[in-house]
Amino acid sequence: MPSSPLAPGATIGILGTGQLGRMLAMAAARLGFRVETFGPEQDPPAAHAAAAHMSADYEDEGALGAFAQNVDVATYEFENIPTKTVSILKAAGVPVRPDERVLAVCQDRLEEKRYFEKAGVPTAPIWPVENAEDLAAAMREAAGPAILKTRRFGYDGKGQVRLKPGDDPKAAFEACGGVPSILEGFVDFDFEVSLIAARGLGGYAAFFDIPRNTHRDGILHQSHFPSGLPKEAVDIAHRTAKAILDDLSYVGVLTIEFFWSKASGLIANEMAPRVHNSGHWTVEACDTSQFEQHIRAVAGWPLGRPRRHSDGVMTNLIGAEAGDWPALSAEPGLALTLYGKGEARPGRKMGHTVVLTAQSP
Amino acid sequence: MPSSPLAPGATIGILGTGQLGRMLAMAAARLGFRVETFGPEQDPPAAHAAAAHMSADYEDEGALGAFAQNVDVATYEFENIPTKTVSILKAAGVPVRPDERVLAVCQDRLEEKRYFEKAGVPTAPIWPVENAEDLAAAMREAAGPAILKTRRFGYDGKGQVRLKPGDDPKAAFEACGGVPSILEGFVDFDFEVSLIAARGLGGYAAFFDIPRNTHRDGILHQSHFPSGLPKEAVDIAHRTAKAILDDLSYVGVLTIEFFWSKASGLIANEMAPRVHNSGHWTVEACDTSQFEQHIRAVAGWPLGRPRRHSDGVMTNLIGAEAGDWPALSAEPGLALTLYGKGEARPGRKMGHTVVLTAQSP
Numbered sequence: 036m037p038s039s040p041l042a043p044g045a046t047i048g049i050l051g052t053g054q055l056g057r058m059l060a061m062a063a064a065r066l067g068f069r070v071e072t073f074g075p076e077q078d079p080p081a082a083h084a085a086a087a088h089m090s091a092d093y094e095d096e097g098a099l100g101a102f103a104q105n106v107d108v109a110t111y112e113f114e115n116i117p118t119k120t121v122s123i124l125k126a127a128g129v130p131v132r133p134d135e136r137v138l139a140v141c142q143d144r145l146e147e148k149r150y151f152e153k154a155g156v157p158t159a160p161i162w163p164v165e166n167a168e169d170l171a172a173a174m175r176e177a178a179g180p181a182i183l184k185t186r187r188f189g190y191d192g193k194g195q196v197r198l199k200p201g202d203d204p205k206a207a208f209e210a211c212g213g214v215p216s217i218l219e220g221f222v223d224f225d226f227e228v229s230l231i232a233a234r235g236l237g238g239y240a241a242f243f244d245i246p247r248n249t250h251r252d253g254i255l256h257q258s259h260f261p262s263g264l265p266k267e268a269v270d271i272a273h274r275t276a277k278a279i280l281d282d283l284s285y286v287g288v289l290t291i292e293f294f295w296s297k298a299s300g301l302i303a304n305e306m307a308p309r310v311h312n313s314g315h316w317t318v319e320a321c322d323t324s325q326f327e328q329h330i331r332a333v334a335g336w337p338l339g340r341p342r343r344h345s346d347g348v349m350t351n352l353i354g355a356e357a358g359d360w361p362a363l364s365a366e367p368g369l370a371l372t373l374y375g376k377g378e379a380r381p382g383r384k385m386g387h388t389v390v391l392t393a394q395s396p
Numbered sequence: 397m398p399s400s401p402l403a404p405g406a407t408i409g410i411l412g413t414g415q416l417g418r419m420l421a422m423a424a425a426r427l428g429f430r431v432e433t434f435g436p437e438q439d440p441p442a443a444h445a446a447a448a449h450m451s452a453d454y455e456d457e458g459a460l461g462a463f464a465q466n467v468d469v470a471t472y473e474f475e476n477i478p479t480k481t482v483s484i485l486k487a488a489g490v491p492v493r494p495d496e497r498v499l500a501v502c503q504d505r506l507e508e509k510r511y512f513e514k515a516g517v518p519t520a521p522i523w524p525v526e527n528a529e530d531l532a533a534a535m536r537e538a539a540g541p542a543i544l545k546t547r548r549f550g551y552d553g554k555g556q557v558r559l560k561p562g563d564d565p566k567a568a569f570e571a572c573g574g575v576p577s578i579l580e581g582f583v584d585f586d587f588e589v590s591l592i593a594a595r596g597l598g599g600y601a602a603f604f605d606i607p608r609n610t611h612r613d614g615i616l617h618q619s620h621f622p623s624g625l626p627k628e629a630v631d632i633a634h635r636t637a638k639a640i641l642d643d644l645s646y647v648g649v650l651t652i653e654f655f656w657s658k659a660s661g662l663i664a665n666e667m668a669p670r671v672h673n674s675g676h677w678t679v680e681a682c683d684t685s686q687f688e689q690h691i692r693a694v695a696g697w698p699l700g701r702p703r704r705h706s707d708g709v710m711t712n713l714i715g716a717e718a719g720d721w722p723a724l725s726a727e728p729g730l731a732l733t734l735y736g737k738g739e740a741r742p743g744r745k746m747g748h749t750v751v752l753t754a755q756s757p
Contacts, residue, residue: 042721043718061422064422064445065422065733066725066733067733067734067747070444078447083425084421084425322729337726360403360428364692368683370684371427373426373428
């Protein structure tokens with residue numbers, strides 16, 4: 036694995052072809068890199084901003100072998116990439132950053148919670164659930180509202196069922212797919228925040244300013260910056276991230292979501308080994324965006340300065356909301372980003388807006 | 397020619413495949429458009445950030461016909477595009493913005509100077525030169541240092557010869573290619589500035605803040621913003637641009653370079669029917685970049701707010717200077733843009749840096 040920085044003109048492979056891959060591809064191109072995307076779709080959003088695209092299944096060994104010939108380093112835009120994909124690329128001599136250790140943690144909610152505990156940060160109370168009987172017992176212990184979450188492959192509120200005492204454990208377990216899950220006790224919190232952190236190949240870490248996030252129907256709605264999080268809580272978030280980044284010898288951007296309340300302080304919720312929807316505003320409001328920061332880390336470059344120069348708010352455009360583009364495009368000072376997706380299905384992330392409201396000293 | 401705004405998902409064709417096309421492609425992708433680039437190179441910088449690329453000569457009618465099938469509107473990144481190319485696309489039903497009227501002006505230095513005069517703004521004294529005898533006479537009238545410039549296809553100091561009284565007109569005319577030219581008298585100026593203006597399909601015009609430009613070896617070296625240009629001169633620049641934009645029913649970004657001195661005021665130098673090197677800093681320092689502004693105009697969208705939020709300086713990386721990327725990438729707060737060009741030939745624009753030095757109220 037080369038530890039010297041990747042020279043401009045080299046090719047960065049991106050596994051995954053959605054809006055995160057698209058914005059990573061643009062950031063890489065800006066630094067002079069070629070990008071080749073990889074994923075099953077024929078004409079996906081990320082490929083529109085990349086030099087080349089390979090359309091193949093994530094476990095297609097032949098295609099991955101050819102991809103490995105084309106790229107100097109690889110990264111990914113989502114945590115549910117098969118670990119086998121990473122192994123095949125590494126066996127072909129391609130560094131994959133961040134490496135597969137973090138996938139084992141992030142692909143399993145139970146592992147993730149245990150990892151937070153190891154890092155010394157509180158989490159919501161959780162109970163492992165293998166079957167309906169486990170769930171019944173866990174519901175009794177929780178003794179209040181709780182959420183059943185599948186251990187693997189959940190995002191944006193999918194693979195989750197809200198439960199209250201008296202609900203039928205068997206029906207709930209089946210509604211959630213009948214797969215290994217966790218029951219998570221409700222946490223009283225004032226608001227949710229996220230820390231977008233990065234660690235370079237040399238071990239240096241950098242943190243973006245923390246936004247405050249609001250949700251609708253389980254999907255991120257807005258990120259407000261600054262968050263209003265007290266400095267002591269920010270320090271705890273930084274220490275938690277630094278411990279996890281160093282423990283995993285992590286290279287790239289890592290996002291950690293936290294709940295915060297005045298009563299309970301900071302509680303870790305989940306993490307994602309990638310750039311994050313709640314960090315899209317870094318493009319408009321920071322010296323370095325989360326996308327460039329990730330590319331810098333993956334390329335072995337020094338991390339960029341994450342200084343935030345403006346206050347503001349990022350708002351997601353979900354499903355049909357993107358149809359408001361004629362009005363949005365006419366709003367003075369509103370930065371509109373659309374992802375080039377064809378069909379505006381309900382719940383689908385189609386784009387986002389950023390409005391800067393004031394300058395930050 | 398449709399006057400309703402182009403919907404995201406539509407395809408914008410870009411003629412020309414250098415760094416300007418590359419940055420236009422990124423801006424278009426950000427707004428959700430597909431981009432197809434067109435130009436003779438096989439694997440040029442702009443194609444790395446576009447959904448598709450057609451490699452063909454600018455006068456290849458078959459290729460242009462196929463390109464016309466793929467794109468909803470077309471634009472270009474350079475003023476030396478053959479007017480025939482534009483005619484072929486228009487005949488195939490594709491709107492080309494800005495249209496060919498401005499090309500006739502910008503492809504001929506003599507026409508350009510006459511156009512400035514028509515707009516009521518002073519230019520340097522000029523003499524048309526068809527042969528060595530014309531040049532000898534013009535040099536006598538100039539009676540001081542002057543520059544011989546070919547009328548067509550000159551940029552970045554190419555096709556120019558500096559002359560002083562006593563120089564041999566015949567040798568100079570031949571050194572400049574023996575083609576129709578102009579002799580331009582020297583203008584005493586304190587500094588050079590450029591106005592990056594835009595006009596939308598509906599006729600509304602918007603102006604970016606004016607930078608002050610310095611050159612090295614006839615190539616732009618730095619653009620400083622703000623420029624320090626007095627408000628009266630800014631007003632004249634705006635009036636000049638508005639007159640030209642409206643006269644041409646212009647759609648897109650138009651750049652005008654001016655000389656300024658306390659003694660003589662504002663003198664128009666040249667114009668370019670496109671985004672401009674001296675406006676690259678708008679990406680980092682403005683609400684809307686010059687690239688997005690051009691795409692908005694070409695797509696029939698409302699123009700974006702050009703507000704500048706920061707002071708700073710843009711510096712070009714010419715030829716081997718781009719080899720400094722390891723040091724540049726480590727400079728805190730320096731925004732580095734590299735164009736993905738292979739060979740760092742002397743005089744070739746390889747990238748640029750932007751440093752924001754202060755916030756602007």
